Amino acid sequence: MEPSEPLEKFKEVWEKRHDYARDWKKRTGGEVVAYFCTYVPEEILYAANILPVRILGSHEPPGLATPHMFDMWCPFSRDCLSQGLAGKYDDYLDGVMIAQSCLHPRHAFGAWELHVPTPWKYFLVMPNAVRSPRAKKFLAGELLEFKKAVEELGVKPISDADLDRGIEIMNENRRLMKQVYEFRKQDNPPITGAEAMTMVWASQLMDKREHNELVKQLLQELPKRKVDRETGVRLMIVGSENDDRPFMEMVESIGGTFVIEDHCTGARYFWDEVIPGEDRIQAIANRYCDRVPCPSKDWGPTGLDHKRFPHVLKLAKEFGAEGVILTQQKFCDPHELDIPSLRRYFESNDIPCYFLEFEVTVPVGQFRIRVEAFLEQIRAKELFV
């Protein structure tokens, strides 16, 4: 693919996330708050001019976490904790927080609170029953408390105008990234899955105002970007947290292209906007309850259905996915709980699936052979059409 300056910058931020945050702090004098789960309402942090950065994997064995989390906890969470314990955030972080997520990052957060010297810590009680009619009001109450805590951290009150700004920064970022994703629907997408997801990872790590400018630049480039690769089999990737660029690149080097995904490090993170309302806090609460849910929150309160399933199927169809790779971080209960049903759901809609279990480091060689077999299976199907 033709080199692209914004895409290179996204990769650089993802690779050198700590350098970026340190530099941002130096340039702006603002506070930086790290967070564990995408249910954290970044709008309120942006309203206070605080930089939210997501704690993502380092893809190094999480040895430092072992005395705090034995190995039945998901490797991603242990990796996140391990980086904190290694002191990678020590010199720039002003705070750390989590929104009530699945238990694995909560476990990592619990250990972080005790052992990683971070001045400000916050546990946001995000409702589990996001689909309950009672959740939005409850979350709005939690967000008001959270706003107060952020005001104390930022040492100034957050006005409605600040909240409007925070909402617009986030919404603009969501709109822009969605425009980039439109290009992935093309027969020969001018952006690979690895590149598109790196853009999303960067948005979780950098100031979204700067990110927005880069995405705008990318949107100018993409229509004329030279595509010198075969698209091959159009794939969707679905599952737990995934920022495994070497895996994505490997698949895209052997005859496949990821045209869409459902990950909290991908489309699921930015797909839904805040619908502005007079009550800003309620509007934010509504967004986090209505967004495409993480499997840990995708249930009831009445009925056995999953809200996420029709959404991912719609994505698969809109983006023309011919097959789905279902991935799951080892020990990731929420995805483990959904995967058997989701596999049946896709297959009943004539979309073949292949399952891979991820660790902090993945056996790329073995996975290559397995994915090649899956791609062949899909191509073989075409022979008999």
Added chain:
Amino acid sequence: MTETKYETKRLDCWGKAKELRTKYYKDYVECRERGGLRWEGGAWSFDALPEALEGEIRPLTEEPYGATCGAVPAIQRKYQEAAEGKWGCAKDLCAYMRSYWGSIILDEFAFGGKWPESDFIFQNHICCSHAKWLQVAGEIEGGNIPYFCFDVGAGPFYKIGERQIDYVTEQLYDGIEFLEKTTGRKIDDEKLARKVENTYRSACYWSKACELNQAIPAPLDEKSMYSLYVFGVLEKSNDDYADFYEKELYPEVKDRVANKIAAVGDETCRILGDSQPPWGFLRVLRYMEKYGVVSIGSLYTFSLVGWWRIDEEGNLKPYKTLEEQGITIKNREQALRLLSEGELKGKLMWAPFYGARIKNDLVKKIAKQWKCDAAMVHLNRGCEGTAQHQMELKLALGNMGFPVMTYEGNMADDREFDEARTMRLIDLFVTETMGLKRLKE
């Protein structure tokens, strides 16, 4: 007969407990013949609500069922292999849940006969698996079972105020609407008031019995406590169970304390546990008794069912019954609010869901108040909910100068438990670390 340091005898209420438990599963299977309804849900579900419907209603709670399967490794393995092989789930998911699903897949009830399908699901959710457990079970059963699930993840006990109570109470109203619509039966408000009072009695009298275990010698050992707390996770609002806790178990334990009747006659060392034990290998707990070691309980054993409060001195105390609080329930609103309040403020077993610091603080209080000498922590690969922050707990107790042994296993998957290794670890821990000697047989 060998003479022991303290008098010891079997609990007088043991037979009654066995009888009540047998009746529970029998009633669930047979109630339809009497025009009754069956529901399935979690051990922490608000059973007072369906139990307040008109007519006979019988529950099957999922975790105790999974534990029952776990106690018989051959059954557990058969069910779990069905869940993994036929449904395709991961083998590191909750061990109870896999047994439960496998039981449905094989159409087998662990107590005999075919799987007794329910009329509706009435679930609660705090751990990642709860809501999804019966969402999947419902799907395996054909997708036609009406489903309702509450969220009780409203914050840690010390932050519970009106807003959090509102959140859960509003869901209870939704639950009532679901129940009446699904069953065609009405909630009887007098029955509801009694069921809420029963919930308080079960939760508070279990805590009072646990509090008595601070005595030396301990009147109860943890292995027996597992068999006694079970009513609080089967149907805490049940009249017979509340009566059992208040009128049989509590007075008997009180009497044992007054008369220094020990659970372990040669009590010389008191240990603290954590999380569920490996149910198929409870003999591990009996094995320790050969060294005079008594396991006096754990945050899990005390507060899975029991409700607690922290008094002015910072000590753990049993939560007060409605009678002790001078409250008589007058209407539905009051009943539902009291139910939410008791669970949210009193169930300290939910505290670890909000952080390691909270769990550490509570367990350190138990270690001191129950006069423990050491801890043995079962690193339970079968339940992520109760296994939270176990390594932090080890570090925190260690910092108190407290000897801690950990052993890895699984509450209900024998494929992840190494019995011989665990016995050897216990031998080494009690002899080398604790300096104990094996008592004469």
